Amino acid sequence: MLDHIRTAGTEDFGALWRFYEDVCRAQERDEYGPDWHLGVYPAAADLKGHVAAGEILTGWKDGRLAAAMAVTGGEDEMYLGVPWPLGAPPEQVAALHLFAVHPDFRGRGAAREMLASLFERARARGLRAVHLDVIEGNLAAEKLYLEAGFAFAGTRRVHYDDLGDTIVRLFEYAL
Numbered sequence: 001m002l003d004h005i006r007t008a009g010t011e012d013f014g015a016l017w018r019f020y021e022d023v024c025r026a027q028e029r030d031e032y033g034p035d036w037h038l039g040v041y042p043a044a045a046d047l048k049g050h051v052a053a054g055e056i057l058t059g060w061k062d063g064r065l066a067a068a069m070a071v072t073g074g075e076d077e078m079y080l081g082v083p084w085p086l087g088a089p090p091e092q093v094a095a096l097h098l099f100a101v102h103p104d105f106r107g108r109g110a111a112r113e114m115l116a117s118l119f120e121r122a123r124a125r126g127l128r129a130v131h132l133d134v135i136e137g138n139l140a141a142e143k144l145y146l147e148a149g150f151a152f153a154g155t156r157r158v159h160y161d162d163l164g165d166t167i168v169r170l171f172e173y174a175l
Contacts, residue, residue, distance in 0.1 A: 148173070152169065
């Protein structure tokens with residue numbers, strides 16, 4: 001479905017910001033979703049930092065940004081102390097955040113293509129696991145991750161700037 005997947009550059013920031021605007025606006029109509037609040041999460045400064053660090057992976061179709069994700073190297077601080085099934089050391093983990101498919105491209109396999117690219121890139125870097133969290137009740141995301149081979153690893157109370165304290169469900173993919 002996607003024409004190509006690549007790491008975002010600074011020239012992509014405008015398209016990336018519009019992408020997240022559209023994704024956040026579509027949440028009003030979505031039965032399930034991440035409950036993001038544009039300007040807080042995702043915040044422009046955070047996205048710019050991810051782009052500058054080479055941490056944004058983008059999927060393109062017909063010249064349009066169809067999917068995006070932030071992939072950080074090393075365990076996320078929120079996840080330290082979680083008894084992950086694989087037990088990989090923090091430096092051998094990638095954390096997945098801000099993963100979305102634009103509403104115009106949903107249901108065509110873009111999410112699976114993006115995850116496959118993430119797994120391939122993480123393996124090439126010698127990583128052993130990918131960790132992520134899903135807001136409790138986001139059943140569509142949970143289904144996607146379980147079908148992609150992630151294992152449920154438990155629940156945890158975390159603090160998000162836009163949501164406050166909330167319960168998330170943790171998932172791990174063994175590379």
